[in-house]
Amino acid sequence: MAELRQLTLPSFARRMSVREEVADALRGAIVSGEMKPGELYSAPGLAERFGISATPVREAMLDLVKQGLVEVVRNKGFKVTDISEADLDQITQIRELLEPPIAAQAVAVITEQDLTALRNLAAAIVDAAARGDLISYIGADREFHVRLLSVAGNQRLVRIVEELRAQTRLYGLSALSASGRLVASAQEHEQMCDLLEAGQADELRELMRTHIGHIRREWAGRGTG
Structure with missing residues (x-):
């Protein structure tokens, strides 16, 4: 599992309707290369870093799956889609x-x-x-x-x-x-x-x-x- 402390992700604690904000932050981390292809990321682990529950993080990750930015790794989490x-x-x-x-x-x-x-x-x-x-x-x-x-x-x-x-x-x-x-x-x-x-x-x-x-x-x- 990737070391989450190395990611410079913001905290969304005490905010409402954070699903899109989380998706935007994760999208930025993927595009910038901070979240790397091949490394596994779990919704609970990312949620802990954000300071929120795992549900909006999991929903945000599924949105990114639809966009082709991440892939589901069954029973493990998500990984960033590589690009050639x-x-x-x-x-x-x-x-x-x-x-x-x-x-x-x-x-x-x-x-x-x-x-x-x-x-x-x-x-x-x-x-x-x-x-x-x-x-x-x-x-x-x-x-x-x-x-x-x-x-x-x-x-x-x-x-x-x-x-x-x-x-x-x-x-x-x-x-x-x-x-x-x-x-x-x-x-x-x-x-x-x-x-x-x-x-x-x-x-x-x-x-x-x-x-x-x-x-x-x-x-x-x-x-x-």
């Missing part, structure tokens, strides 16, 4: 086709309210990177990109990208954080906000493409060069 280099390459290729042009479309329709929300999320991403809080980083990063893509109004595409992002494994985040380079990557989100505000669609498209490339080559830690 080819899978990561294909996910990156699809994201590069979908996200940059949609982000560029957002330039023409973004509101001041949307831009303010994105700047707040970008600041949260940089702050989490500076603190080395990878779970918060993943959560804020996900919310930023979902919000940005949602501006263009294609919710079907947003759901597809959310699924692709969830399937990604960012094994290199810990090393990037330890080296201090994660902050520089995080600041790309602030640059995106600047380009949105300046109405520079072409530049935003290229920055988004570069950003996704960084995710594959550096954040995943096993990149293609």
Whole structure:
């Protein structure tokens, strides 16, 4: 059984309706590579770490099973689904086709309210990177990109990208954080906000493409060069 004390999972004690919050935290731990393929995790063990009962944790894990992020190991618990280099390459290729042009479309329709929300999320991403809080980083990063893509109004595409992002494994985040380079990557989100505000669609498209490339080559830690 994996050593739970090594996971930087938050506590949800005294909160109501925590199933989705637990699922989000576990999803972040999986994507960041803190929860590793091949290691076993039990609902009671994770629940103890969260400071809650095992029921919402078990329900959250079953939600992640449906999403293909974890697998049930009968009479033992759950293990994280492994993902191959080819899978990561294909996910990156699809994201590069979908996200940059949609982000560029957002330039023409973004509101001041949307831009303010994105700047707040970008600041949260940089702050989490500076603190080395990878779970918060993943959560804020996900919310930023979902919000940005949602501006263009294609919710079907947003759901597809959310699924692709969830399937990604960012094994290199810990090393990037330890080296201090994660902050520089995080600041790309602030640059995106600047380009949105300046109405520079072409530049935003290229920055988004570069950003996704960084995710594959550096954040995943096993990149293609």
